[in-house]
Amino acid sequence: MNIIRTGLGSTCVVAVILLTSNYALADEAESRKACESLSALSTQTYSVDTSQWVAASSQPAGRGGPASEVPAHCLFRVTLDPRPSGMEGLSYGTGIELRLPLAWNGHLLFQGGGGLDGTLSPAYGSVSGFPSALVRGFAVVSTDGGHRSRGSSSIVDARFAVDQQAKLDFAYQAVQRTTREAKVLINRYYGRKPDYSYFMGCSTGGREAMLAAQRLPLEFDGVVAGNASFNLTRVAMNQIWSLQTVTRIAPKDTAGKPQLSEAFTDAQLKAVSDSVLKQCDGLDGLEDGMINDFKACHFDPASMRCGMEAGADTQPCFSKQQVDGLKDIFGGAHNPRGESLYGATPYDTGIAQPAWRSMHLGTATNPPANASLGRDTLRLFSMTPSNPDFDPLRFDFDHDMGTLAETAAINDAVATLHTTFAGHGGKMIVYHGLSDQAMWTGALTQWYERLTPRDDQGPQSWSRLFLVPGMTHCGGGQSTDQFDMLTAIQQWVEQGQAPDRVVASGRAFSGKTRPLCPYPKVARFDGGNPDDQKSFSCR
Numbered sequence: 001m002n003i004i005r006t007g008l009g010s011t012c013v014v015a016v017i018l019l020t021s022n023y024a025l026a027d028e029a030e031s032r033k034a035c036e037s038l039s040a041l042s043t044q045t046y047s048v049d050t051s052q053w054v055a056a057s058s059q060p061a062g063r064g065g066p067a068s069e070v071p072a073h074c075l076f077r078v079t080l081d082p083r084p085s086g087m088e089g090l091s092y093g094t095g096i097e098l099r100l101p102l103a104w105n106g107h108l109l110f111q112g113g114g115g116l117d118g119t120l121s122p123a124y125g126s127v128s129g130f131p132s133a134l135v136r137g138f139a140v141v142s143t144d145g146g147h148r149s150r151g152s153s154s155i156v157d158a159r160f161a162v163d164q165q166a167k168l169d170f171a172y173q174a175v176q177r178t179t180r181e182a183k184v185l186i187n188r189y190y191g192r193k194p195d196y197s198y199f200m201g202c203s204t205g206g207r208e209a210m211l212a213a214q215r216l217p218l219e220f221d222g223v224v225a226g227n228a229s230f231n232l233t234r235v236a237m238n239q240i241w242s243l244q245t246v247t248r249i250a251p252k253d254t255a256g257k258p259q260l261s262e263a264f265t266d267a268q269l270k271a272v273s274d275s276v277l278k279q280c281d282g283l284d285g286l287e288d289g290m291i292n293d294f295k296a297c298h299f300d301p302a303s304m305r306c307g308m309e310a311g312a313d314t315q316p317c318f319s320k321q322q323v324d325g326l327k328d329i330f331g332g333a334h335n336p337r338g339e340s341l342y343g344a345t346p347y348d349t350g351i352a353q354p355a356w357r358s359m360h361l362g363t364a365t366n367p368p369a370n371a372s373l374g375r376d377t378l379r380l381f382s383m384t385p386s387n388p389d390f391d392p393l394r395f396d397f398d399h400d401m402g403t404l405a406e407t408a409a410i411n412d413a414v415a416t417l418h419t420t421f422a423g424h425g426g427k428m429i430v431y432h433g434l435s436d437q438a439m440w441t442g443a444l445t446q447w448y449e450r451l452t453p454r455d456d457q458g459p460q461s462w463s464r465l466f467l468v469p470g471m472t473h474c475g476g477g478q479s480t481d482q483f484d485m486l487t488a489i490q491q492w493v494e495q496g497q498a499p500d501r502v503v504a505s506g507r508a509f510s511g512k513t514r515p516l517c518p519y520p521k522v523a524r525f526d527g528g529n530p531d532d533q534k535s536f537s538c539r
Contacts, residue, residue: 006456028053028072028310029104031391032187035074042078048091050077054099068135070124074100076185077120079148080177085166087159089151092166093365094174095120095144098182100189108186108194109486110179110220112201112208115155116377117145117170125200128475129482129505136486139194141182145204146174157371158380167381171411172215175208179219196493200486202226202474203439206430210413213428217421218482222489225430227439227474230413230447231342232381233404235439238342239374240392241333242360246368247393249325261362262369264322271316272326273352275304285525289478290469290514292522294346294434294441301326302348329360332440334400344440348470350435355472359437369438382407416450422462423453427492429464429485429499431516433471435478441467448519464499465519480504480514 032053042048056072075097083094093131095119109125125133134140146169149157149537160166169177179197187193199212206228213223229235250258280297281287291297318326320493332342342495350356362368371392379390384406408414418426432444444465451459470479481502491495491497501523512531515523517538528535 002074003104005445011114028102031072031074034334035076036158038076038185038189043311045081047079047082048077049079049095050075052215060244068131070132070135073134074189076100080181084503085163088417089149089432090157090159091148092146092160092163092169093148094169094177095148096141096178096181097121097123097143098139098141098185099123099134100139100186100478101134101137103137104139104190104468106192106195107133107138108197109133109138109140110175110183110197110199110201110208110212111140111142112199112203112205113143113145114201114205115373116158116160116381117143117174117204118147118149118154118157118160120144120148125486127218127484127486130484130486133200133486134475137339138198139182141178142180143174148517150191156376157207157452158376161381162386167407168410171407172211175211176216179212180218183219196221196490198222198224198486198489198493200224200489203229204232206447207232207413210428210430213418213421213426214415217418217426218424220414220421220426221230222427222493223429224485225428227432227436228413228430229439230441230443231408232377233408233412234342235459236374236382237371237395237396237397237401237404238333238378238440239370239438240360240378241342241397242329243370243374244393244395245325245328246370248361249321259364260368261357261364263325263361265316266357267316268291268322268422269317270352272301272347273349275299276347276351277349284523288512288525288530289349289509290480291346291348291434291471292517292524293521294348294467294522297346299347313344333397333415335401337398341397341401343440343446345436347440348433348435349478350433350437350470350472353435353437353472353477356435356437369495391445408525414447416447417452418459418463420451422459425493427462427489429466429489429492431466431468431485433473433477433479433481435470435477436473438473446520455534466499466502466516468504478508480506480509480512482506483516501533503533 035053038051039048054075070420077097080094110279111125121142123140147166155189199209199220201209204226207230209225210230212220232454244480246260246263247258248265250260276299281290283296301323304318305323332344359369375392380386383403448465470477471481475481483502488499504516505513515533517523521538523536
């Protein structure tokens, strides 16, 4: 044990910190004492909320994964620069949770957030179907994004965005401050800096991971970004595009109010999924319920228009208005001159999933998420200044686009220059579900195809993109949505083994494995056991 001085949070205080060497198993009693002593760091602007020792315990199984033994660790929570917001249930200040395991492997993982943040998620570093980062010995950190919202809708509470600093925190400063505070704490607690630092997240966490590579290029050795809301201002705008489209084609009640949930029936949505599978499933050499070769799939919903084919009217068919509506939704937002404002997404099996209905149509009792999350993100966060009374049905995809520019400049992770990140050996894995109900694939592939540095093979030497057939937002759908990207990024960074394929499985296809292939390659069946990923090649 050593008494050292630390300058965390701009105020110098005395704290008792445990120093260990070579990550050996420290004495648990001494570690507990060192953990609890971290409470002495608390000041008015560095408010320590928790500094307690957590004994080893069994962690419930994650999605499709086994239960695991969470190691003994120090749980530390702090809020930087806490201040009231003046709004009920909302406070400002960057909340940080850091878990420091007794048996540390020398690595740090930054666990990304979700939604509009606003909640401090447990820093376990979960990996669907696999042991968490904490179980593997990582020190894991998370943040609330610079604001704390209380209530069941905390991750969709956009009210924070009326405050300049809170908006900057969510955009990027909370990630920056959390990264640096976590590294200082780790250095004080273990007596050395992390050997490797990683960032992994999905949705907002994916955007934060991409921001880490773009704006903190020397801080991380590897990042994993899943289903990233990387261009959030445009995501919200595209959600309103869909909302306006559905409102336009939905039948009206006796009072003339559009019934959004009735714009398409469940039978119609399933018919689209079935038709896409019938036309495109076998393009990769095997009809297995997954569309790998999505670029070769040229499904046109006009083929399902009522009266267009003999016998079509006996199946769930579509009116011309519905056909045009589907084309508009999947084609993404356009301005009046026909220029794309976002990107398109392929027709896939996800249209028949509850997630798609929940996002775009809703039910008779619950409006679609586009009419709540999309609406509030647009008018409170994306638009500058915030306009809480703005009617999203009146958003003009020409004249109103300028209102998104200021937020986009600080928030959207759309930069393509990564010469410093790649130059120091940084590696990036991006993955995305082809059936994501909110973030369109085309927006991401357009970004990826512009990444620098690049050679004749594109950015493959340092960044790889994996597209997951059938997977909805961050998981789910008719997909193989369980895969270990944490191991993949570690092997690439630490052993130089680039991920030429990542093995995936999923509850939707029990007993089957498939390779996820680096874009633009797709998995193709070579013959043999159709349930085994070894029977497929990436080409």
